[in-house]
Amino acid sequence: MELDLLDKKILYELDLDSRTPAIRIAKKVKASKETVIFRINRLVKNGFIKGFITTLFTSHLNRFYYKLFYKFTKTNPEIDKKIINFVRDYEKTAWFGSFEGSYDIAFLILAESVYDLDDFLSEFRNLFGDYILEQEIHTMTSVHRFNLKFFYQTKRTIHSKYPKILKEPKIDKIDYEIIKGLANNSRITILELAKRLRIDSGTVIYRIKKLKQKEILGTHILAINFDKFKVQHIQINFKLRNNKSIDKIIEYFSHHKNATFATITLGKYDLAVELVVNDNQELRQILDKLKERYSNEILDHDTFLIIKEYKVTWFPYHM
Numbered sequence: 450m451e452l453d454l455l456d457k458k459i460l461y462e463l464d465l466d467s468r469t470p471a472i473r474i475a476k477k478v479k480a481s482k483e484t485v486i487f488r489i490n491r492l493v494k495n496g497f498i499k500g501f502i503t504t505l506f507t508s509h510l511n512r513f514y515y516k517l518f519y520k521f522t523k524t525n526p527e528i529d530k531k532i533i534n535f536v537r538d539y540e541k542t543a544w545f546g547s548f549e550g551s552y553d554i555a556f557l558i559l560a561e562s563v564y565d566l567d568d569f570l571s572e573f574r575n576l577f578g579d580y581i582l583e584q585e586i587h588t589m590t591s592v593h594r595f596n597l598k599f600f601y602q603t604k605r606t607i608h609s610k611y612p613k614i615l616k617e618p619k620i621d622k623i624d625y626e627i628i629k630g631l632a633n634n635s636r637i638t639i640l641e642l643a644k645r646l647r648i649d650s651g652t653v654i655y656r657i658k659k660l661k662q663k664e665i666l667g668t669h670i671l672a673i674n675f676d677k678f679k680v681q682h683i684q685i686n687f688k689l690r691n692n693k694s695i696d697k698i699i700e701y702f703s704h705h706k707n708a709t710f711a712t713i714t715l716g717k718y719d720l721a722v723e724l725v726v727n728d729n730q731e732l733r734q735i736l737d738k739l740k741e742r743y744s745n746e747i748l749d750h751d752t753f754l755i756i757k758e759y760k761v762t763w764f765p766y767h768m
Contacts, residue, residue, distance in 0.1 A: 450495045452678075455480060457601040459488050460497070460671065464597045465607055467501040467635045467669040497677045503631040504594060504609065504667035505763045509616045512559050513588060514543065515566050516714065516721075518552040520583035532577055537759045539569065540767060545760040548684075550753035552583070555684075559765045587716035593699055597671065598706040599725045600678060608703040609668045613713075618665060623648065627656050628665065632764030635669040672761045680725040682755040683732060686718035687747055694746035695720055701742070707735060718751070 452460075458478040462469060471485045478485065492498045507514060521532070536545050536556050545556035560566040566586075574581070596607040620628070626646055630637050643650045660666045675682040689695065695713055702708040702722055710723040726732045732752070740747060 450491070450497075452497070452600070454601075455484075456488055456492065456497075459485060460492065460673070461597070461601040461603070463489070463498075463501070464671045464673075465605070467671055468503075495677070496674050498671055499674050499758075499761065500633070500672040501635040501669070502633070502672050502761070502763060503628075503635040503669050504611070505628065505632060506611050506664045506667055507559060507592075507763070508612055508614060509618060509663065509665050511615050511617045512561050513590070513615070514592070514712075515558045515560055516555060516587040516589055516712075517558065518548075518555045518583075518585040518587075519581060520552050521554075521577075521580045522582040524580050528577070528580060532580075533759060535573070535576065541565075541569065541765045542760055543762055543765045544758070546758045547756045548753045549756050551751055552585070552753065555753075556760075557589075585717055587714035587718065587721070589712045589714050591713040593703070593711040593713075594668065594670065595703050595705075595708050595710065597673070597709060599680065602706055606704055607668070611667060612664065618663075620660075620665070623652075624656055624660060627653065628660065629764055631657070631666065631669075633762060667763075675725055675755075678725070680727055681729075681732070682758075683724045683726055684753045684755060685722050685724065685736075686714075686751045686753075687720045687722070688717070688749040689719045690746050690748055692719065694743060698722075698739075698743060698746070701739075705735075707731075723755075 455478060459474060462474045462477055471489070472482045475482045475485045489498070524532070532554070536542055536554070539558075541559050543557040543559050545554070547554050558566060558569055560569070590613045592611040594609040594611075596605070598606070623646060627642060630642050630645065639650050639653050642653045646653070657666065687698070698720060699711045702711055707724045707726055708722060709725065712721045713719070714721055724732070724735065726735065736750075
């Protein structure tokens with residue numbers, strides 16, 4: 450399946466707000482409601498769209514993301530499969546992918562504390578410690594999400610920043626189920642949520658409004674399959690001279706058509722940026738321009754090719 454301009458416009462609008470009703474998207478892209486619904490269903494069926502996601506202010510759930518990188522040795526296909534299954538199925542894994550570069554895999558754990566993280570590390574080492582060659586852990590203190598622009602360029606730029614101040618959430622079971630439902634399917638309707646929770650639609654609308662006011666619910670976006678777009682998914686970790694340059698570099702990437710994410714981290718590196726590129730030449734051009742602009746601030750960088758994503762969710766949270 451080859452994407453045409455209408456497909457790209459629909460994808461773009463969905464990534465700006467994946468809860469937007471088909472009738473509103475139809476007006477924006479100048480197509481009929483029926484055509485938009487058909488196109489969305491086709492994009493899902495053909496694997497371009499992996500899911501409709503609601504992002505969360507995880508710090509306002511009193512949790513931090515920890516990003517773990519691993520390099521293995523002396524494994525075999527059976528051991529590799531066991532590692533993949535364990536990390537993917539772990540209830541607190543938010544994102545998991547395999548890399549080409551200095552590390553074999555990386556994944557995000559949503560943990561309440563370092564002790565919570567240590568529970569995972571202890572179990573992981575007990576099972577696979579004989580195969581771990583290198584381990585690196587980054588604490589993610591701030592997450593920045595940029596709307597997808599690489600397949601359809603306009604001047605509209607959405608830069609969503611997620612706060613780093615921890616707050617203990619005041620949510621009940623109904624709030625929890627609403628968050629869970631929207632996190633894993635942002636296009637679920639109010640009526641579907643109400644039916645699932647056995648409450649009236651007005652209560653669902655009120656609860657969602659309050660959760661947004663509390664800055665627990667974030668933006669509604671897309672999870673896409675980058676392979677389907679025939680692009681390479683890249684992560685670049687930067688070591689910077691000082692923290693004063695972080696905001697400038699993030700602002701630079703927020704307007705860049707190739708950038709998707711930026712995360713501020715504590716660890717070996719200070720900043721991680723995710724990009725999509727057509728090939729190594731395009732990546733080199735991006736890095737050359739960046740170095741030319743911020744040569745005095747970037748001390749070092751490490752580039753990874755994300756080969757495959759095994760899991761993407763913003764809500765590996767349990768009450």
